Amino acid sequence: MTMPGRGGGSDGFRPARYHDHHREAALHLEPAPGSAVAGPGWLFAFSVFMRVWLIMFYTVDFARLGRPRDVRVNGVVTFGPVFYLVTILGNALVGIFLVGTLPSSGPVSESALVVGIVQLMGIWGMIFILATQTKINSANLYLASTNLESFFSRVFGVRLPRWVWVLTSGLACYLFMLTNVFSFLLAALNYQAVVVVAWIAIALTEFGFRRVRREGPLEFRPGRVPGVNGPGLTAWTVASVVGIVLLAVSPVVAATWAPPLTFVVAAAVYTALRGLRGNPTDRLVRPGDPRDEVDDVWAERVRCHACTKSQTAVEVDRDPTAGHEAICAACASSAAFVAAARHEAAGPLPATRQPGGPEVPVS
Numbered sequence: 001m002t003m004p005g006r007g008g009g010s011d012g013f014r015p016a017r018y019h020d021h022h023r024e025a026a027l028h029l030e031p032a033p034g035s036a037v038a039g040p041g042w043l044f045a046f047s048v049f050m051r052v053w054l055i056m057f058y059t060v061d062f063a064r065l066g067r068p069r070d071v072r073v074n075g076v077v078t079f080g081p082v083f084y085l086v087t088i089l090g091n092a093l094v095g096i097f098l099v100g101t102l103p104s105s106g107p108v109s110e111s112a113l114v115v116g117i118v119q120l121m122g123i124w125g126m127i128f129i130l131a132t133q134t135k136i137n138s139a140n141l142y143l144a145s146t147n148l149e150s151f152f153s154r155v156f157g158v159r160l161p162r163w164v165w166v167l168t169s170g171l172a173c174y175l176f177m178l179t180n181v182f183s184f185l186l187a188a189l190n191y192q193a194v195v196v197v198a199w200i201a202i203a204l205t206e207f208g209f210r211r212v213r214r215e216g217p218l219e220f221r222p223g224r225v226p227g228v229n230g231p232g233l234t235a236w237t238v239a240s241v242v243g244i245v246l247l248a249v250s251p252v253v254a255a256t257w258a259p260p261l262t263f264v265v266a267a268a269v270y271t272a273l274r275g276l277r278g279n280p281t282d283r284l285v286r287p288g289d290p291r292d293e294v295d296d297v298w299a300e301r302v303r304c305h306a307c308t309k310s311q312t313a314v315e316v317d318r319d320p321t322a323g324h325e326a327i328c329a330a331c332a333s334s335a336a337f338v339a340a341a342r343h344e345a346a347g348p349l350p351a352t353r354q355p356g357g358p359e360v361p362v363s
Helices: 016-028 041-050 055-063 068-078 081-101 110-121 123-156 162-177 185-213 230-249 251-277 335-346
Strands: 301-303 310-312 316-319 325-328
Touching: 041 251, 055 185, 068 081, 081 110, 110 123, 123 162, 123 335, 185 230, 185 251, 230 251, 301 325, 316 335
Parallel strands: none
Antiparallel strands: 301 310, 316 325
8 A cells, every 4th residue: 555645556545635635525526427316405315314214223222221310311312313413414424525535436335435444544444444344243243133033933933042043143144245245235225225214104103192192101022912013014014015116116216205205105004094993002911010010110120030130120021831920021022922921811800910929029
């Protein structure tokens, strides 16, 4: 690699005047010749960033662990507008600067930017890429393996050790990377975007219903929710099909309009069906709910008999297959547990809690 001031060739560093010129050029970037945008430019830019709404899943997952007294701070700063302003606008500005500054002999792409950063920073650029990619892909591997484990457990009744799902996810990622992933990455992300945006629209609509109607916390424990959320599944399918068809028929139009249209369709269909059929996540009524046996469901922790870990009471249920011992939501996903919970919910319920029932081990 040629160092600055030593004549920098096309693959090395350029002189300072070259970089000064490109830093100035980053402020006046225009679309590439021949670029087609169907609709207002601001809407196109907004639609592009709708493709990263996947992080809203992480937001909900992490926000549920926050303390009740920090709700306002977390809602505004940690997981709210401040977070998204820095995450989206900050990264966009950095990306625009890098595109306008880094020397590149080809079109802008993920791989070209990685090569440009390494060319610009040398060994430090390599360390930067390694550190950031290791961090995000470790999180991706964790989420992929936990979701894969949960899916096979709940759908097929297959329960295997944790390390099996980690290795399976890692192998799948490795085989995927053996393909020419960059040739179809952007197209795949476009299709993923409409599916994700439809899901997010349904989730936000559900949160809105719960706030307006004061329905309380969202029920998610496998043993206390219906097997299928009919309105949600219907809205998700209809909206996703609309977005996918638009992408297949007219990619240029879809680049601007598919995500917003998908969002509107999903929210409208779910609102209509929920209004007609009521709350689709009404929990199955079963006796002995640990949430009713503690003073603060978010602060007090209950030990799971299966994994022996202590979880907040809001995540804990009773296990009808093990003498109604406490069990966390993660462990309460086997086919045997779900079947026993359904059977218990279908039977007669006691008028009051049985006084001789097992106590919740609070840690």
